[in-house]
Amino acid sequence: MFTVSTSPLIHPNIRNNVFMPRRIRLHTSPSIRLSIRSSSSSSRDTGFTCIDGKKEAKSIRDEIKIQVSRMAASKNIVPGLAVILVGDKEDSASYVRNKKKACESVGIKSVDVCLPEDSSEEDVLKYVLSFNKDPSIHGILVQLPLPSHLNEANILNKIIKEKDVDGFHPENMGLLVMRGREPYFVPCTPKGCIELLHRYNVEIKGKRAVVIGRSNIVGLPVAHLLLNEDATVTIIHSKTKNPEEITREADIIIAAAGQPNMVRGSWIKPGAVVIDVGINHIEDPNAPRGHRLVGDVCYEEACKVASAITPVPGGVGPMTIAMLLSNTLSSAKKFITSNDL
Numbered sequence: 001m002f003t004v005s006t007s008p009l010i011h012p013n014i015r016n017n018v019f020m021p022r023r024i025r026l027h028t029s030p031s032i033r034l035s036i037r038s039s040s041s042s043s044r045d046t047g048f049t050c051i052d053g054k055k056e057a058k059s060i061r062d063e064i065k066i067q068v069s070r071m072a073a074s075k076n077i078v079p080g081l082a083v084i085l086v087g088d089k090e091d092s093a094s095y096v097r098n099k100k101k102a103c104e105s106v107g108i109k110s111v112d113v114c115l116p117e118d119s120s121e122e123d124v125l126k127y128v129l130s131f132n133k134d135p136s137i138h139g140i141l142v143q144l145p146l147p148s149h150l151n152e153a154n155i156l157n158k159i160i161k162e163k164d165v166d167g168f169h170p171e172n173m174g175l176l177v178m179r180g181r182e183p184y185f186v187p188c189t190p191k192g193c194i195e196l197l198h199r200y201n202v203e204i205k206g207k208r209a210v211v212i213g214r215s216n217i218v219g220l221p222v223a224h225l226l227l228n229e230d231a232t233v234t235i236i237h238s239k240t241k242n243p244e245e246i247t248r249e250a251d252i253i254i255a256a257a258g259q260p261n262m263v264r265g266s267w268i269k270p271g272a273v274v275i276d277v278g279i280n281h282i283e284d285p286n287a288p289r290g291h292r293l294v295g296d297v298c299y300e301e302a303c304k305v306a307s308a309i310t311p312v313p314g315g316v317g318p319m320t321i322a323m324l325l326s327n328t329l330s331s332a333k334k335f336i337t338s339n340d341l
């Protein structure tokens with residue numbers, strides 16, 4: 001069960017450079033008594049809290065917008081993000097569109113390169129190397145997954161770590177998992193998950209956390225972030241036997257398996273906090289376009305057992321984009337500092 005703290009909302013364990021820069025932490029989310037499931041940011045009587053990622057992401061964007069305009073006024077520098085998309089997968093294209101819109105909303109310059117599906121590694125690398133050198137670009141993102149003929153590692157390794165706002169470069173990942181070291185950038189989705197826990201005042205230290213999934217993008221880095229926050233962490237993957245027995249022990253569950261509705265109500269300890277990272281399109285003849293988005297957690301069941309849960313959509317997804325903007329802004333700040341030296 002979680003201990004209660006009403007104020008301050010800023011978590012005492014936060015490590016400045018790893019999560020949001022302190023000045024961006026101006027949030028005013030409700031402090032929740034997760035342990036007794038009584039007070040709530042939602043209107044339900046049960047004490048259940050729907051963790052509003054959309055709202056938190058908006059407040060982060062508002063703060064970033066202020067900082068971007070100050071940077072433009074005082075230093076004449078506009079943070080720049082380059083996104084490379086190879087192929088025409090609809091969900092990738094839609095993510096890139098959302099990100100572009102978010103950049104525009106805060107005044108970050110966004111440069112998109114859309115390459116055909118049959119592009120060679122050299123075609124992609126040409127852009128990566130050119131953005132590496134471009135002083136107006138502070139962050140580079142290569143949209144994943146890449147078409148199967150391309151070697152993802154070869155391409156991601158070529159993004160210089162100072163512009164690796166996705167945090168996927170092996171050096172950044174290495175620094176993330178080493179004790180006492182800090183990466184240049186923390187991957188956006190994991191960072192967004194932890195940021196939501198902080199913003200809703202969920203205590204992590206000493207709690208049992210279970211992460212479902214061990215991918216480089218989500219599962220593995222989020223497990224290390226939880227460990228850095230002194231949680232006791234267990235990772236479940238596709239070969240794990242009886243996962244529900246493990247999740248039932250968890251105070252915090254982070255589900256990132258890409259399996260629609262995998263986590264049932266019966267998998268969750270009463271009062272646990274559940275972060276649902278999954279983005280799954282399922283067919284639904286009643287939905288406007290014949291399909292709808294669901295997470296990895298069966299929300300209808302989970303909300304009867306958990307004390308708090310992120311919805312899909314409107315949970316982790318918008319936070320991922322907000323963290324990308326935050327990483328891009330920090331990169332531009334570091335660029336200014338290094339040029340001032």
Ligand SMILES: NC(=O)C1=CN([C@@H]2O[C@H](COP(=O)(O)OP(=O)(O)OC[C@H]3O[C@@H](n4cnc5c(N)ncnc54)[C@H](OP(=O)(O)O)[C@@H]3O)[C@@H](O)[C@H]2O)C=CC1
Pocket residue numbers: 189212213214215216217218219236237238239240243256257258259262277278279280316317318320
């Ligand atoms: N909201 C957001 O901002 C984001 C959402 N996503 C979503 O999160 C989900 C995960 O993404 P990603 O990490 O990239 O996916 P991957 O497919 O790369 O990894 C999935 C992980 O889940 C594990 N897994 C798969 N099936 C099961 C199962 N039945 N039981 C236990 N573990 C299982 C896999 O295990 P193994 O290693 O053994 O194969 C693997 O480690 C997807 O739905 C994706 O769309 C992703 C990024 C951002």
Ligand SMILES: Nc1nc(=O)c2c([nH]1)NC[C@@H]1CN(c3ccc(C(=O)N[C@@H](CCC(=O)O)C(=O)O)cc3)C=[N+]21
Pocket residue numbers: 094095098141142143144145166188189279293312313314315316317318320321
């Ligand atoms: N290099 C790279 N970096 C990534 O961070 C990355 C990636 N590749 N490839 C794909 C995944 C997926 N991902 C999402 C981001 C936001 C939403 C998002 O905003 N979702 C909205 C819903 C959007 C909709 O309605 O389709 C929500 O959950 O509310 C979803 C998914 C980032 N990824």
